[in-house]
Amino acid sequence: MYITYVSFNFQSGDLEAEERNYLGHHVALARRFPGLRQYYTGRLMKTGGKEPDRIRGAIMTYDSSTAAEAAMRSDVVPPLITDTQxxxxxxxxxxxxxxxxxxxxxxxxxxxxxxxxxxxDLEQSAGASAAEERYLSKHTGIARRLPGLRNYIIGKLMQAPGGDVTRNRMAILVFDSLEAYRAAYASQLGLELQQDEAATIRNAQVRRLDARVEI
Known part of the structure; x- marks a missing residue:
């Protein structure tokens, strides 16, 4: 699977008009990408009491990087670039x-x-291979059992055009609502996951989306 996460601001200060264009036109174009498997869009939310550095974010997944590259050669791209600019x-x-x-x-x-x-990044005092094994066997084993978890995707970050790789891994967790997410992390499994995060995860950057499913 190939995962892309993008975030951005709008060109003008007329957020209502920009939102209408984005949801009514831009997203409609992006939905037409051939091979697109999942597509989330959303307004970025405060994290840890801090305002987000962008207004919106979007997540797209394809079966592979080859499928994503093929989508970028489709007839969707020219009008999408025009609207983006x-x-x-x-x-x-x-x-x-x-x-x-x-x-x-x-x-x-x-x-x-x-x-x-x-x-x-992962805690690597025992070595990179051991860190990967622990993350994949223990950490994801706890996270996948969180109550109310609807979707859980993990991956290794990679260099891509326009990207800036500063960390090793990415994880995407989807719940029905912010309240469901909070309840999951307040549960016994959630507390266990937080304990394991303290032992396993380093240099984390977290973003939250008040999102909707597009595909």
């Missing part, structure tokens, strides 16, 4: 080669959800 700015892009741990098979277009995107 007219309406979006401050774009950042992060890509990863990953896998689905918990599939969101019951999702439907325009379904509301809460999405957390985390980028991080």
């Amino acid at each position: 007219a309406h979006l700015k401050d774009l950042t892009s992060h890509s990863a080669e990953g896998e689905v741990i918990v599939p969101f098979d019951s999702r439907r277009a325009e379904q509301r959800c809460f999405t957390m995107i985390a980028e991080f």
